[in-house]
Amino acid sequence: MTPGRSPVTIHLAKEIWFSRRSGDAIQFVALKDAAMAVDDLGKIIALGRANEFKSQVHAERTVDHGDGIIMPGFVDAHLHCPQIDVIGSGGLPLLEWLNKYVFPAEAKFKDQKVAQSGAKRLVRELKRHGVTTAAVFSSVHAVAAEALFSEFDAAGLRLISGKTSMDVGAPGEVLQPVRSDIEDQEALIKRWHGKAGRLFYAITPRFALSCSREMMRALGDLRERNLSCYVQSHISETTDEVAEVKKVWNGSKDYLAVYEDHGLLGAKTLLGHGIYLTDPEIRRMAATKTSVVHCPTSNSFLGSGLFNLKRTADLGARICLASDIGAGTGLSPWQTMLECYKVQALQGHRLTADELLYRATLAGAESLGLDGTCGSLEVGKDADFIVVNPSRNRLLSERIAVTETPAERLFACMAYGDDRIIEETYVAGQRLYAQSKAE
Ligand SMILES: [Zn+2]
Missing domain, CATH: 2.30.40.10 (Urease, subunit C, domain 1)
Structure with a gap:
């Protein structure tokens, strides 16, 4: 005992x-x-x-x-700790919103005190909203990931997280060169992955437009050396983003292939949004057990589009729910579930309360491979x-x-x-x- x-x-x-x-x-x-x-x-x-x-x-x-x-307890499978103070920053679509609000907010997390305070406040809020397991993006700074793990460790919550990898497409203060990024991640994996059976590391390329080819290759290699680690990223959130990815990653057959070609798909991979995924992409996600994380309050707030849950589920992909703060408008899973209902209803598909509960709890645990433990x-x-x-x-x-x-x-x-x-x-x-x- x-x-x-x-x-x-x-x-x-x-x-x-x-x-x-x-x-x-x-x-x-x-x-x-x-x-x-x-x-x-x-x-x-x-x-x-x-x-x-x-x-x-x-x-x-x-x-x-x-x-x-x-x-x-609820599972929130996609949110950003360094965006805790930019919730409700309105007026812009995704790519402009990132530049105006998010990157400056994330740059502040290079300061250990700011990062620790952000992590502490996130933990406080998750507990009071009934979230017991969360997959969280940190900033690009190792010190911020460290703060996040230490606060979740102390609080007793379950966490999947990692430092965000970015080496292109943003201001210098939120970028990090490939070599030191990988070194920082190796150290974080050693220190935190599997700790207390509750804390797990996720290799976290922000999205296709924030990683060079060299970075994506290095992350694929890191994954291969650490197959028990998670992978989290974003995919097909807006039409502008999809068009830009097509231009920048012109050697890849589609958006999913950017991650797929680098060995980043699998049962422990979570990709946020997926509004504009094509049928072949969804089928390949299903075949590899890669999850789509639907973030309805974020999609509505940024005006990104309407995720079609029925079509994605019918094609066999795993789907769970998340707040995606700061684009999401709050941490309450009740509100995430309600927004999920509304987004599907707008497309003529009315979800039952049963399904919404499943998406916010057990489906999240299944996507994280934790359904033997919780959910x-x-x-x-x-x-x-x-x-x-x-x-x-x-x-x-x-x-x-x-x-x-x-x-x-x-x-x-x-x-x-x-x-x-x-x-x-x-x-x-x-x-x-x-x-x-x-x-
Ligand atoms: Zn996100």
Whole structure:
């Protein structure tokens, strides 16, 4: 038994919700008057109706969450820590927005104090929004990646991250030559990849237009030497970007091939956006298990376009959700899910609450290869969960009082929900955040 931990804790809640995969099908599981037992290692050892628990599970401790709803912690599979202070910078499309707001903000992260403060504030916000696993871009500076890993390490959250690689197409203060970039990454991989079973390194070419051929080759080689590392980048976010990539990378058959030709695709690769991917590109992503990370609030805010989730899913690609702050307009997964619904509805496809929950939790864990550990509440997995308290929002609780099904309640949480209704956040059974105790 780990010192300071109670051997078995039972969490009682009015409802427990999660998505479960059964072959190709995804089920929405909703248990009423439910209980979840968590052992001293933070693993879920039993789950079910509370009244069946009393005779079956012996627990040293019981936590009654009252009218709370227990759900899996959210997975935010694409966001930018150094952009935490440029959320809501409006008026420009992607490439101009990067130049005017983002690169100057990221340049500030060369300063260790700025980077540490940014990472600390990001961790604070993720916990209060119920995000337990995040794939985060740092800036180009090794010191910023170091700050990010150290803050997530201290906080107990799960992190996939890496320093961003850029050697062309931006101001000098956010560029780094290939050789020192790779040296910095080798050191970061050694120090952080796999630490505590929660922190993992991602090779992070910002996108095709910020890496020279030499850089992309070096990143491919680095990947080959470190096959357990992740890869994260952007793809086909705007039509201007796609046209520019076609010009600059004229030897590649399409945008995806820029990454593909350098060995950067695979089951641990996450590519943000993918709005303008062609069918052959999506098929090749599906064949390599490369994930598309859909960032709906970002796409709407920058006016980048409407990602077609149905078409991308029908072609077999893995898809999960993310906030993509600072282009995204906030860290609340409720709002990301709602925006995802709206973007699909505008294209005539209306997603169910079940699917939206799946995309924001289990699909993220699957894209990261962490679905054996988190993303749903099943026996044997780590207890990464949140307690939702709808009564923190008066209109939401009044709305919920007139709902009949868990799916209706889940949808209402998306429409009205934000950080106010996240009561508590846990990773591997450890409480990392309680609203009642938050500063
Ligand atoms: Zn992004």
